[in-house]
Amino acid sequence: MAFPSAQTMLEPAAARLAASGDWNAEADDQLVCVAVRDETHDVKTFVFAPAAPQRFVYAPGQFLTFAFEIDGETIHRCYTISSAPTRPGAASITVKRVPGGPVSNWLHDRLRAGDIVRAVGPMGEFSCFTHPAPKYLFLSGGSGITPMMSMARTFHDLGEARDVSFVHSARTPADIIFRSELERMAQLDTAFRFVAICEDQAPGESWNGPTGRISIDALRDAVPDFLDREVFVCGPKPYMAAVRTMLANAGFDMRRHHEESFDFDELPSVEREAAVEAQQELDAPRSGRTFRVEFAKTRRVLECPEDVTVLEAARKAGLRLPSSCTKGLCGTCKSKIASGTVAMSHAGGIRQREIDAGMALLCCSKPTSDLVIDR
Structure with missing residues (x-):
């Protein structure tokens, strides 16, 4: 069925469906929040669309990097797209409120439909599209469910008869994100199986499913043929580490193991771990030049070897x-290099026009001269 002409389309939703162009953050990085939806008591989904009707094109499992203006400060965060590319008129992120988290609490408390944010992407290689297989195992913990949900929704929307086993770990039944949708998908598609494992009961609900934490016995009960599947894992770092060890000890071919390694909420423990790793790296014997790096706003000065990232x-x-x-x-x-030069080897997290304007990614930039950084 052909869409009516532009002159007769009075309903904005019709215009979004008829969009012929793809959203390009290089041309316009603004997105409008069109809806906010409650998923659980501490998880919300935020739906975004371009201001002018355009389509989102991405692989399920990819993420967007947002620049949120919070109390006069620009804070960047990465969030996996939880929606499916089969519904290209909008893209969603699903965010758990983190106690003390500046971004998650701002999103939950202050972002409303009609608000505008900036984003770039999509980016990332954590996707079933980049690792095709006849059988999949999706393992997720907590809000790590989002990339696997995008993959599951994509197969479901396309009517693809994929053998997918989806095992999700949650604190209680009340914390199972997308529970009703996943259970409905399992009812409609015999090739799709969803199993939730809960650590504790929820008040007012009798949980008859598996209890405790993910273990090799629980995995064997839920997915007896897990050794034959392509495995995707996302969740808190301790969860992913436990799954990694569990699979390796069970003899799983770890070449078919894929995990999402970002810690989207930058918990202090992660910062401490990263600092320890950086110190161990920097304490190793080195040769070559060392450059002076000054952070203009904080007036901190440090020495950085030429073979170490800023x-x-x-x-x-x-x-x-x-x-x-x-x-x-x-x-x-991403930071502004006020003076000096760096050697940067990035993987798509910065645009050429930003590089031309003197921006750099500090995680993959090594100094080639003394630097002044606008931070």
């Missing part, structure tokens, strides 16, 4: 700079 050197010196992926993907550590 972010690593800053962490050793005790500076808490915003960062997430540390791989040049997300753009969280």
Whole structure:
């Protein structure tokens, strides 16, 4: 069925469906929040669309990097797209409120439909599209469910008869994100199986499913043929580490193991771990030149060897700079180089026009002269 002409389309939704162009953050990085939806007591989904009707094109499992203006400060964060590319008129992120988290609390308390944010992307290689297989196992913990939900929604929307086993770990039944939708998908598609494992009961609900934490016995009960599947894992770092060890000890071919490694909320423990790793790296014997790096706003000065990234050197010196992926993907550590030069090897987290304007990603930039950084 053909869409009516532009002159007769009075309903804005019709215009969004008829969009012929793709959203391009290089041309316009503004997105409008069109809806906010409650998922659980501490999880919300935020739906975004371009101001002019355009389509989102991405692989399920990819993420967007947002620049949020919060109390006069620009804070960057990466969030996986929880919606599916089969519904290209809008893109959603699903965010858990983190106690003390500046971004998650701002989103939950202050972002409303009609508000405008800036974003770049999509980015990332954590996707079933980049690792095709006849059988999949999706393992998620807490809000790490979002990339797997995008993959599951994509297969479901396309009517693809994929053998997918989806095992999600939650604190209680009340904390199972997308529970009703996943259960409905399992009812409609015999090739799709959803299993939730809960650590505790929820008040007012009798949980008859698996209890405790993910274990090899629980995995074997839920997915007896897990050794034959392509595995995607996302969740808190301890969860992913436990799954990694569990699979390796069970004899799983770890070449078919894929995990999302970002810590989107930058918890202090992660910062401490990263600082320790950076210090160990920097304490190793080195040769070559060392450059002076000055942070203009904080007036901190440090020495950075030419073969060390600015972010690593800053962490050793005790500076808490915003960062997430540390791989040049997300753009969280993007900073203005007020003077000096760097050698930067990024993976898509910065645009050429930003580089031309003197911006750099500190996680993948090594000094080639003394530097002054506008932070």
